[in-house]
Amino acid sequence: MKQTHILHDGVLGRAKSAVHRMITLEQWICVIFSAVFMLLMMLQVILRYVFNAPLYGVDECVIALMVWYSALGVVVVYWEKGHAMIGFVIKYTGPRMQRFILLVSELIVVIIAGVLAKYGYELFLLQKATQPVGGMPFNRSFYFALPVVIMGISMLIAGAFRVFETILIEDATRLAEERVSLD
Numbered sequence: 001m002k003q004t005h006i007l008h009d010g011v012l013g014r015a016k017s018a019v020h021r022m023i024t025l026e027q028w029i030c031v032i033f034s035a036v037f038m039l040l041m042m043l044q045v046i047l048r049y050v051f052n053a054p055l056y057g058v059d060e061c062v063i064a065l066m067v068w069y070s071a072l073g074v075v076v077v078y079w080e081k082g083h084a085m086i087g088f089v090i091k092y093t094g095p096r097m098q099r100f101i102l103l104v105s106e107l108i109v110v111i112i113a114g115v116l117a118k119y120g121y122e123l124f125l126l127q128k129a130t131q132p133v134g135g136m137p138f139n140r141s142f143y144f145a146l147p148v149v150i151m152g153i154s155m156l157i158a159g160a161f162r163v164f165e166t167i168l169i170e171d172a173t174r175l176a177e178e179r180v181s182l183d
Helices: 010-049 058-079 087-091 095-127 141-168 172-179
Strands: none
Touching: 010 058, 010 141, 058 141, 087 095, 095 141, 095 172, 141 172
């Protein structure tokens, strides 16, 4: 897949580089988490069905890693245009309509990300009072609610950058090419 990220000068370029580094870090965390939870699942299946001796806590650990993987993966997919979007709507419109569609879609992302961060935090505070279960040394708030908070904040940062980028960059067609698969 070809690199389609627009490179900018000045403050916009530094901001985009910072967001991109954040997303790249999240991507590497996802790679590590997915490798670990796949290995743990494989180990647990072998121990359970071959030796009839599963390890206590492994299932809950796999769930925790999968939830974090999923939450961070959403942000990575959003930034790398891996999500489903109707590209042909943008492809056959003019630059002004392209800019409008991109701006509205990014504003929707920012609003949803803000809601996820806010209510994920409220859920975190509620779940924080519960007892740990399944062999984990901490309660479920750290792997059910906290990933939603982190996902919301990351999406808010990436979405806010894209809103400003959409407003500031004049070439709407180039922005559309970066964000939407127009093939």
